[in-house]
Amino acid sequence: MENITWFARALRKAGLPIGPGRVIDAVRAVEAAGFTSRADFYHALQACFVSRPEQRAVFAQIFRLYWRDPRYMEHMMSLMLPSVRGVQEEKAAQAAEKRAAEALLDGVEREAPEIPESDEEQQIEIDASATASGEERLKTLDFEQMSTAEVAEAKRVIARIELPVRPLVSRRTRADAQGRVADWRATMRAALRRGGEVHDFATKNRVQRWPDLVALCDISGSMSQYSRLVLHFLHAAANAKGAGWARVHGFTFGTRLTNITRHLATRDVDAALAAAGAEAQDWEGGTRIGACLHEFNRDWSRRVLSRGAVVLLITDGLDRGAPEDLAREMERLGLSARRLIWVNPLLRWDGFAPKAAGIAAMLPHVSSFRAGHNIASLEALAQALSREDGGGEKARLMQMLQHG
Numbered sequence: 001m002e003n004i005t006w007f008a009r010a011l012r013k014a015g016l017p018i019g020p021g022r023v024i025d026a027v028r029a030v031e032a033a034g035f036t037s038r039a040d041f042y043h044a045l046q047a048c049f050v051s052r053p054e055q056r057a058v059f060a061q062i063f064r065l066y067w068r069d070p071r072y073m074e075h076m077m078s079l080m081l082p083s084v085r086g087v088q089e090e091k092a093a094q095a096a097e098k099r100a101a102e103a104l105l106d107g108v109e110r111e112a113p114e115i116p117e118s119d120e121e122q123q124i125e126i127d128a129s130a131t132a133s134g135e136e137r138l139k140t141l142d143f144e145q146m147s148t149a150e151v152a153e154a155k156r157v158i159a160r161i162e163l164p165v166r167p168l169v170s171r172r173t174r175a176d177a178q179g180r181v182a183d184w185r186a187t188m189r190a191a192l193r194r195g196g197e198v199h200d201f202a203t204k205n206r207v208q209r210w211p212d213l214v215a216l217c218d219i220s221g222s223m224s225q226y227s228r229l230v231l232h233f234l235h236a237a238a239n240a241k242g243a244g245w246a247r248v249h250g251f252t253f254g255t256r257l258t259n260i261t262r263h264l265a266t267r268d269v270d271a272a273l274a275a276a277g278a279e280a281q282d283w284e285g286g287t288r289i290g291a292c293l294h295e296f297n298r299d300w301s302r303r304v305l306s307r308g309a310v311v312l313l314i315t316d317g318l319d320r321g322a323p324e325d326l327a328r329e330m331e332r333l334g335l336s337a338r339r340l341i342w343v344n345p346l347l348r349w350d351g352f353a354p355k356a357a358g359i360a361a362m363l364p365h366v367s368s369f370r371a372g373h374n375i376a377s378l379e380a381l382a383q384a385l386s387r388e389d390g391g392g393e394k395a396r397l398m399q400m401l402q403h404g
Contacts, residue, residue: 001027004045007066010229011049014058015268022048057271138376142348144225154229157375159236159269163382165245167208168308168338179203210246211308211338213237216296218315219280220254220287226345226372227252228273230314233378235272238264249304253292255281259300289358290326297332310385311337314372316346319358327361334365343381347371347393354401363401369394 002148004026012018042063048057055232102170109365121216128362138153146154173181215234219227250260265274277283305311311333319326334340342362346352346370354360363369368384370392371377384392 002336004030007045007062008049010057010062012068014062016058017051018049018050018056021024032328052267054217057268111264123260139379141346141375142373143229144373145189151229151236153233154375155269158229158233158378161233161375161379161382162240163213163245163385165211165213165239165310165385168211170207170209172207173204174207176205179205209307212247212249212304212311213245213312214249214251214304214309214337215312215314216251216253216293218254218287218289219252219283219285220320221284222287222316223314223345224284229315230343230372230378231273231276232269234267234312235264239267246307249309250276251300252276252283253296253297254280254285255292256282257292257295257299258282286318287315288321289315289317289362290321290329293326293329293333297329297336301333301336305336308338310339310341311341312341312368312381315341316344317359317362318356321355321358323361326358327365327396330362330365334367339367340365341368341381341384341392342366342369343370343377345370345371345373347377348373351398354397360401363394363397366394369397 003025008018008023008026026045029044029048030041033040045063046056046059050056136159138150138157141150141154143151143154165341173179173183175183181204183202183204186199186204187198190200190202191198215230217223217227217230217234231252234248234250237245248261248264248266252258252260259278260276260279263272263276263279266275269402313333344359347369354363368391370381370384372381
């Protein structure tokens with residue numbers, strides 16, 4: 001029973017909603033199923049602790065590390081500690097595996113791995129970045145300067161950022177006793193039922209609806225680290241209850257456009273981003289912004305922008321294509337969207353100027369131009385989404401572009 005209790009504690013640390021009642025049910029289920037079959041033991045615990053399909057990946061990883069793998073502690077330490085090249089084999093963590101390691105190692109003192117002595121001189125690279133940081137310092141730290149531990153903490157902070165949005169007022173109306181618009185048709189129909197006498201005036205109000213959020217995220221080599229954190233930001237927006245968005249659509253682009261909307265709908269963030277990364281084959285590759293925007297405008301614009309969607313374009317704007325083609329596609333995208341917000345991590349530099357041909361071609365067609373290099377900039381972006389007048393740095397840079 002004690003082992004099952006600790007196993008349930010690890011699952012709860014990993015995000016599964018497990019209370020004392022489920023632990024008692026699990027103990028009773030194991031007593032009934034017995035320990036003779038490993039498969040029966042696994043499925044008995046899964047039936048008691050897993051209530052949603054997206055929780056299965058986390059459960060499977062923690063079960064493997066806790067019950068089935070005799071060297072699970074050594075493997076988890078290798079996932080959580082900074083990597084030491086030449087000491088251990090590099091192995092990419094599967095979906096939810098680091099999350100399972102964090103849950104099982106919660107409160108465990110971690111020691112650095114021992115480096116074997118050798119007569120030959122070895123060159124060892126160690127990530128010596130600071131691993132302990134306050135939340136305020138973490139918010140202003142550039143994503144590219146973060147250590148592994150700081151990136152993990154940044155993901156947790158990003159998941160808590162809310163994306164408020166104002167509802168859109170539709171032209172359609174519906175009956176409302178407290179409405180401000182007179183409904184003459186309903187009033188006359190009610191009067192006809194009473195022999196032509198008007199007793200009350202019917203009123204109505206305009207219907208409010210929520211807009212869609214569409215994100216186009218650059219995953220080329222210069223944007224890879226920023227894109228990973230921004231995708232965590234989008235996943236939190238797609239799965240937040242009561243956020244106000246009708247639907248969140250996600251696209252990645254480098255040398256080609258990839259629709260990852262269905263992956264963002266997966267509640268487990270590790271599994272969602274692992275599936276999105278597997279489908280986007282051009283990760284950390286080249287950049288063809290104009291061609292990818294042309295593909296989006298041709299194949300997806302009418303499908304996802306027809307309801308007054310807000311578009312987030314996350315890219316540094318460094319494109320090798322023809323500037324006139326990029327400007328034409330940006331103009332069409334800006335006219336199709338209710339608001340087009342460009343998030344550019346290059347704005348972290350104080351001396352940033354729109355000198356690149358791609359940036360100069362894109363800037364006139366966006367509604368807002370904002371930085372996206374740290375948590376504070378993402379929080380400012382979340383506030384800008386709820387305001388109609390948040391132009392960011394566009395006005396200042398447009399003056400530089402006109403006088404440059």
